[in-house]
Structures are given as C-alpha cells and as structure tokens.
Amino acid sequence: MSAALRLPPPPVRRGACPSVAAPMPTGDGLLVRLRPRAAGLSPEKWRAIAALARRHGNGLVEVTARGNLQIRGLTADSARMLASGLDAADIALRSGTAIEVPPLSGLDPSEAADATPVAAAIEAAIAARGFALAPKLAVVVDGGGVLSLADMVADLRLDAERTAEGVMWRISTAGDAFSARPVARADAADAVETVVGLLGLLAALGPAARGRDLGEALVPALAGPTVRPSLPPVPVGPIAVGAGQVLGLRLPYGRIHADRLEGLANDLERLGATEIRLAPHRALLVPGLAGEALAATIRAAAAHGFRTDPDAPGNAISVCAGSAGCASGLIDTHAVADLLVAEAPSLFGGAPGIHISGCAKGCAHPAAAAVTLAGSAGGLGLVPGGRAGDEPLAVTDDAAAAFARLEALLSRERAPGEPLDSLLDRLGRSRLKAAFQGRT
Incomplete structure (x- = not known):
C-alpha cells in the first residue's frame, strides 16, 4: 500500500459541529470551529x-x-x-444554528438584496423561541451578487430575486440553489415568518431532523417556474x-x-x-x-x-484534513491531491470540481462532484459524478499508477475544448474503471 494510503485507527462518527465550548477530538488533538x-x-x-x-x-x-x-x-x-x-x-x-450569508453582503452592488438583515431576524427568532434543532442544520440567506452562495448546500435556503413587485425571497429545502425544492416565495418579512415556521416543524420532528425531512406531505412544493442563478466563481x-x-x-x-x-x-x-x-x-x-x-x-x-x-489546478479540489488530522480519515488527502495535480493534469482542464475525501462522510464537499476520490479500507475509491459515500466505481491501492493511467486515457481521448464532465460521460464507466484499476 502506498504512503498516500496509510490506514489510521477506525473512524469515529460524529454528530455535532466543533465549537469553543465543545471541541472535537481529531487525529491531531482537539479541533474548534469559529x-x-x-x-x-x-x-x-x-x-x-x-x-x-x-x-x-x-x-x-x-x-x-x-x-x-x-x-x-x-x-x-x-x-x-x-x-x-x-x-x-x-x-x-x-x-447555535448556522445562518450563512454571502461574504460580500451589503458591499456588492450587483446583489439582489442585502441578506444580513434577514439573517439577523431569523437568528433572533430562533433564540426567542428556543428551538432545539439538529447540530449541523444550516440556513442559507443568499442575496446574490458576484460571490453568491448558490452552490452551498443547506437545509433551508432563502434566495433573493428581483421582480416587478420588488425583491422577493424564494424559500426552498434540502439542497443548493440548483437542487433544493422550492416551497414558497415571499417578501422579506413574510419570508422570515415562513422560515421560522419551517424551523418549528423541524424542531417538532426532533433534534435530528433536517431539511430533507420536510417532504411533500409536510410542505408542498412551490408551483411554477423559478429563477436559477449562475454558479459563483472560486x-x-x-x-x-x-x-x-x-x-x-x-x-x-x-x-x-x-x-x-x-x-x-x-x-x-x-x-x-x-x-x-x-x-x-x-x-x-x-x-x-x-x-x-x-x-x-x-x-x-x-x-x-x-x-x-x-487558474491554478489545485483550486478545483475540495479536500478534508484526511488521516493527518482526522481520526475518521483513511488516506492522506493532501498527499493524494498533490499526486493528482502532478500525475493527472487533464482532470483540471475546465473541471467543474474534484473532491478528495478521507472517508465516506465527505465533509469537505457533501454534494456530488465531477470526480470524487474517497478513502476506504480497501484503498482509494473512484466515484465519477457522485459523493464520497456512494459505491466506488473502482478502488486502487496504488494511487500514482492509477492517476497515470487515467491521465493517459483522458489526454488521448479528449476532444479540443471538451469539458471534463462531458468527456467522462462519453468514456463511460467501464473504461474509467479499467483505467483506474489497471485492467484492460
């Protein structure tokens, strides 16, 4: 087994986010998130x-x-x-509950609305009602702009839209701006009230309930077309x-x-x-x-x-701490990332995203990625177009050789200007599996 695939002790599953008040044990001591x-x-x-x-x-x-x-x-x-x-x-x-807004809220003239006042109103309402919510539950309030949070997954989302009637907020559940299920559209005041009501439903379902639990039976989907934003740049x-x-x-x-x-x-x-x-x-x-x-x-x-x-290749990679800093990590994710950049440069030509995860939890990138590489007891697993917890298409214990074979296939077969996701779809799962595992 290569140095990039050393196995640490068995993973420990955790259900809460680390904080100053409750640090989380990891492979290099305690961790706090601020x-x-x-x-x-x-x-x-x-x-x-x-x-x-x-x-x-x-x-x-x-x-x-x-x-x-x-x-x-x-x-x-x-x-x-x-x-x-x-x-x-x-x-x-x-x-408490994470309520996230774009990093330039209030500074970006291209945003549909400043998300900060809406987020503050939701935060105050949660505190006033004393909701007991899931530790990792997240609310995104996205006013738009250059660095929107369109690609951030959340249990509840509020996305600002400019309309003839003024700014309206699209409320949706369980996903990013492209995949979440729209359930309502309202002005700022009513949007806050609606979200607080949804949080109350989640609290009533129990302290582990997440946005995905607000199914059609509890909250019907919003009818009619919705506006989909563009993907923000890195x-x-x-x-x-x-x-x-x-x-x-x-x-x-x-x-x-x-x-x-x-x-x-x-x-x-x-x-x-x-x-x-x-x-x-x-x-x-x-x-x-x-x-x-x-x-x-x-x-x-x-x-x-x-x-x-x-344009640096490493910008396309989402990577967790891996075995060097997490008890759940089964691979040295940083070593794998460095190896991938060196051995498989074709993966980074127009790559929509590559995820390297130390284990099946996929903390660094919970959503699907064009290419996911995840640690497992058997080695490094390849999951094209999927998540770290999905069944891998192929597994290897020699990452360098696997990346070199994958590079040879991609560079040979890629048409000029062809996006990575299109190339991977065209090659098909059987050819990708054969290249990764070294079988013909």
Missing part, C-alpha cells in the same frame, strides 16, 4: 488569531468549505485558554465587484500555518487593508485595495503560501 460575528476582521485581530493558534494549538489554521475558521491541535486545557484569548482580543463568535485573485475589486486568497487545501497568517496580516496592514473576510471555498477576501497596493498584496500573499492564481 464563526466570527463580524463580517470582516482587522489585520490586528487576525494576528491575534494566529498567535492564539500557535500558543494553544499546533499552529495550523484552516478555513472550511463553508467559510468558517478552524484551529487544530488543542487540548482540553488549551481550548479553554483559547476561548479566553478570543474574548481578550474582542473577537465575538456566533453560536474566490481567488482579483474579483470585480461593482466599480472596485476584491482580492481572493485561497489557503492551500484550506490550511495555513499561523506564522504565514501572521505575516500576511502584517503585510496587508502595511499596504492599507483594513479588513479581511472569511469566504466559502476555503478563502479569505481583502476588499478596498487598488492599483499598486493590490499588485503588492498579491505578491505578498503568494510569498506567504496563499494561492492567488484563479
């Missing part, structure tokens, strides 16, 4: 986060696929000291937002050391940045830069190890 209340934090506060991660954890800082912050390598005692340090740095955190490099630009910085595989984060904060402050925002797709956003300051920031961020090139 949701800052402020949309953006100053470079000074990012320096404080870096120092706390270094002092109380193992120095690794992560940004998740949903744009949350994680600190790794804690102990029970150091987690308590981390909480005290965050309070001392005046970094307020959200708790937030890497300069992004045009109105008349200005926002710089997207992606953490390599969602992880950076605190020393590099601190160096970035120092340079951004020197170059005039006043805030850094968390963003989905494991990224940070820096608004308010232009001209030479923007160019200098790109150079500085690249020097600290952040990805600044929107």
Whole structure:
C-alpha cells in the first residue's frame, strides 16, 4: 500500500459541529470551529488569531468549505485558554444554528438584496423561541451578487430575486440553489415568518431532523417556474465587484500555518487593508485595495503560501484534513491531491470540481462532484459524478499508477475544448474503471 494510503485507527462518527465550548477530538488533538460575528476582521485581530493558534494549538489554521475558521491541535486545557484569548482580543463568535450569508453582503452592488438583515431576524427568532434543532442544520440567506452562495448546500435556503413587485425571497429545502425544492416565495418579512415556521416543524420532528425531512406531505412544493442563478466563481485573485475589486486568497487545501497568517496580516496592514473576510471555498477576501497596493498584496500573499492564481489546478479540489488530522480519515488527502495535480493534469482542464475525501462522510464537499476520490479500507475509491459515500466505481491501492493511467486515457481521448464532465460521460464507466484499476 502506498504512503498516500496509510490506514489510521477506525473512524469515529460524529454528530455535532466543533465549537469553543465543545471541541472535537481529531487525529491531531482537539479541533474548534469559529464563526466570527463580524463580517470582516482587522489585520490586528487576525494576528491575534494566529498567535492564539500557535500558543494553544499546533499552529495550523484552516478555513472550511463553508467559510468558517478552524484551529487544530488543542487540548482540553488549551481550548479553554483559547476561548479566553478570543474574548481578550474582542473577537465575538456566533453560536447555535448556522445562518450563512454571502461574504460580500451589503458591499456588492450587483446583489439582489442585502441578506444580513434577514439573517439577523431569523437568528433572533430562533433564540426567542428556543428551538432545539439538529447540530449541523444550516440556513442559507443568499442575496446574490458576484460571490453568491448558490452552490452551498443547506437545509433551508432563502434566495433573493428581483421582480416587478420588488425583491422577493424564494424559500426552498434540502439542497443548493440548483437542487433544493422550492416551497414558497415571499417578501422579506413574510419570508422570515415562513422560515421560522419551517424551523418549528423541524424542531417538532426532533433534534435530528433536517431539511430533507420536510417532504411533500409536510410542505408542498412551490408551483411554477423559478429563477436559477449562475454558479459563483472560486474566490481567488482579483474579483470585480461593482466599480472596485476584491482580492481572493485561497489557503492551500484550506490550511495555513499561523506564522504565514501572521505575516500576511502584517503585510496587508502595511499596504492599507483594513479588513479581511472569511469566504466559502476555503478563502479569505481583502476588499478596498487598488492599483499598486493590490499588485503588492498579491505578491505578498503568494510569498506567504496563499494561492492567488484563479487558474491554478489545485483550486478545483475540495479536500478534508484526511488521516493527518482526522481520526475518521483513511488516506492522506493532501498527499493524494498533490499526486493528482502532478500525475493527472487533464482532470483540471475546465473541471467543474474534484473532491478528495478521507472517508465516506465527505465533509469537505457533501454534494456530488465531477470526480470524487474517497478513502476506504480497501484503498482509494473512484466515484465519477457522485459523493464520497456512494459505491466506488473502482478502488486502487496504488494511487500514482492509477492517476497515470487515467491521465493517459483522458489526454488521448479528449476532444479540443471538451469539458471534463462531458468527456467522462462519453468514456463511460467501464473504461474509467479499467483505467483506474489497471485492467484492460
């Protein structure tokens, strides 16, 4: 078995999200997930986060696929000291049900509506009613714009739409903006009331109930056509937002050391940045830069190890911590990702998304991907067009050889300009399986 496929202890299934109050055991100690209340934090506060991660954890800082912050390598005692340090740095955190809005809400003139007031009203209603909801239940309030949350899966979604009557909110259940089931359309006030009613139904169903449990019998589907938004770009490099630009910085595989984060904060402050925002797709956003300051920031961020090139192959990969940082991980996901970039470059020509998961849970990308590679007891499984928990088409214990064979097939068969998903469909499952497993 190759080094990228070392097996750690059997996985532990978890049902709650880690927080400062309830850290989660992982392969490298305890992990906490932080949701800052402020949309953006100053470079000074990012320096404080870096120092706390270094002092109380193992120095690794992560940004998740949903744009949350994680600190790794804690102990029970150091987690308590981390909480005290965050309070001392005046970094307020959200708790309870995750209510997510686009990272540029209120700043993007192209958005249909500012999602922040609607999200705040839902948060207040949940607190007032004391609903006991599933720990991982998520509500997305998407006002649209350049960096919308159209591709984010949620139990309940509110998507803003401009209509002749003004802004209306499409309410849907269990999915992203393309797959969720629409159940209502209302103005802001009625939309909040409707969502609170749906949350009440979920609370009545029990503390494990999710959006998928709101079937047709409980909540009929909305009749009539619905507006479908476009897929947002991965937030890497300069992004045009109105008349200005926002710089997207992606953490390599969602992880950076605190020393590099601190160096970035120092340079951004020197170059005039006043805030850094968390963003989905494991990224940070820096608004308010232009001209030479923007160019200098790109150079500085690249020097600290952040990805600044929107065309870099690694941007197409969603990857979890894997066996190096999670007790459930059955493979070294970062090693597999590096190997994939080196051995199978054809996978990244117009790739809509590649998911590498340490186990069948698929935490880094719960939805289907064009190509999913998932760890299992037998090795690395290939799931084209599916999720990590789906039955793999093929399994290998020699990832390098499998990727080389897959590359040979794709590069030989691909038509000029052919998208990856179209190529995979045309090749068919039997040829992909034979290439991955080395059988003819």
